Amino acid sequence: MTITGELVVEKKNETLEEAQKQAGAEAANTGAFSFPVVIFRQGTRTNVSGALPMSWVKSRLEARQASRRGSMRDTRSAWNRPENESHSKAIAKYLVENHKRSYIIPPLTLNIQQKVNLYSVDYPSEFRPGYLVIPATAKLAITDGQHRKSGIAIALDEMPEEEAAEFGSDAIAVMITCETDLDKVHQDFADCSKTKALPASLLAVYDQRNPANRLVIHLERECPLFKGRIDSTSKTLSKKSTFLFLANQLRQLVKELLAGSYALADVDFERRAVELLTKEHQYGDALQKYSEYINHLTQVIPVWNEISKLPPETLEVSQIPVKRAEGWICLTATGLNLIGRIGHTMFSKGEQNWKHYADKLAQIDWRRDAEMWQGSIIQGNKLLTQQGPLKVASEKICRAIGWPKAGETRSW
16 A cells, blocks of 8 residues: 555554554444554555455455457556456356365455555554554455456355355455556556466556557557557457457557567567657657657548548447458558558658658558559468568568668668
8 A cells, every 4th residue: 555645644553452442443433444454565665465354355346347349548447357257257166166175365456546544553664564444435446356356256146145154254365555546556457467468458558667558558549540449458350340450459550660570579679668768758759750650641541531530439430340341451450560660660760751751651552452462461362460471561662652762771
């Protein structure tokens, strides 16, 4: 729990007995819940950890999951990934079958955004006991562990009344943070998922330790082509989807623009992003340059221009799968990567007249059956995504638009 002085008021006492007495008095007089915690530090933040009854987990913990095939805006307002119901049911089955024997369920990470009192002991230590008092009306939000919470709730509902009462008195370990900044809640969620990777599209939205992921979010906001048209939770985009791209595909575009290769390993990509985007002016320059590039192309590529004018979340977006079915390369992840790679070659060489080449890029025949793509990314009826065909296609594009200039060589 971050001891900010705004939401968490730490009241230090001379003895643990006095802290317990003060916390108990507050709980008794306000209908709150007081429970013992350990106060400790991780990095620059102070947290508290304790245990809550299973019955309390069912009734007082709240999840706000992202909707499936949700937009980036929807996902950014959520706390959790879309729930996998089969995973929750598997946890419930395990608990129902084993609650009378030995079982184990990992801790939950929770967040509270309401003012609370923490009664502690005035010891000269970073590791101290205390009592946290949670108001009766407070809901604890789940940062990590929504499937465990759902599994517990399902198990309690499925058990006979007597068994449910017994299991409800069991407890689960919890670590509680106190954040009002949703970006920090998302970062906690991303950090809690380090042992099991998040889907790439959710990673692009939540994990902002890589500054390039912020570019993904800001490009979606600032580019009419992308705004409200990016699916941030799905692993694949169906042919009938009214979303234009996945968040991970937008992240691949950023990889191309920043590093010149969508296939760059995430570790190397993060290292490159930190090198190039650490300072605010570097980040601001990159965002301005890339958004201006995409927005200019949106104006001059006819099919992009048409889609950018469709109001999001209206029936008009049903035109997107129709356009996709027409076979436009620029509406595919491969086409997006090609456009990003051409942008990288110009921006990395400081080309000031890039709009001239962007206009020529818009004049290319982006239809799937165009001669430009045959033998490179189109072979037979297949659209290839590998690096080799992409490189051949990008070289063809450079020749078609007259880039690089005579005497220059390509570096990718």
